[in-house]
Amino acid sequence: GQSLEQPSEVTAVEGAIVQINCTYQTSGFYGLSWYQQHDGGAPTFLSYNALDGLEETGRFSSFLSRSDSYGYLLLQELQMKDSASYFCAVRDSNYQLIWGAGTKLIIKP
């Protein structure tokens, strides 16, 4: 079967750094994406890794290790507006996305 595992909830303090992990087991792999979803809203794209290594976009970075079937999203200088759910998703051989169940990020002042 195909599955993505990520923690259901992570709590952090405003201004801190938090890492959200994702491990995957899929029949095909063509990249790992991260999406953000605020309560009541639609998912929005954050980042994409096709090759091993770190991709940086402002306060957000994403890492991929294909040999370990593992990736993470790193959020720095946390702000209250970063409170949301974060989903990892694997792009399979049909260019479709297989989604994890999401990690709810709770930020405390």
Add this chain to the structure above:
Amino acid sequence: NAGVTQTPKFQVLKTGQSMTLQCAQDMNHNSMYWYRQDPGMGLRLIYYSASEGTTDKGEVPNGYNVSRLNKREFSLRLESAAPSQTSVYFCASSGLPGGLNSRNEQFFGPGTRLTVL
């Protein structure tokens, strides 16, 4: 640019009723998707359309039908609604798949919140 639009935003149905969820995109994207999202879960693909004139089943197609009316519009139909279909439905679109380094970003509509009693 409106991006991806969906109608209606909210809907309540009785068991056995039918309805069609509408989706349109103005980004000239080839691919369109219908997902459902249940509380505390990720998105599950119901159907997708890789290009105009084609549709394919996703992970959870039972109880649904789709129509790719033209390049812009992709509708989802529930023929006989059941309480298990209570969910939030998202439509999404993306451009040409591209190569491995193409991020193939999906753009989402605001969702339809459907309750089946």
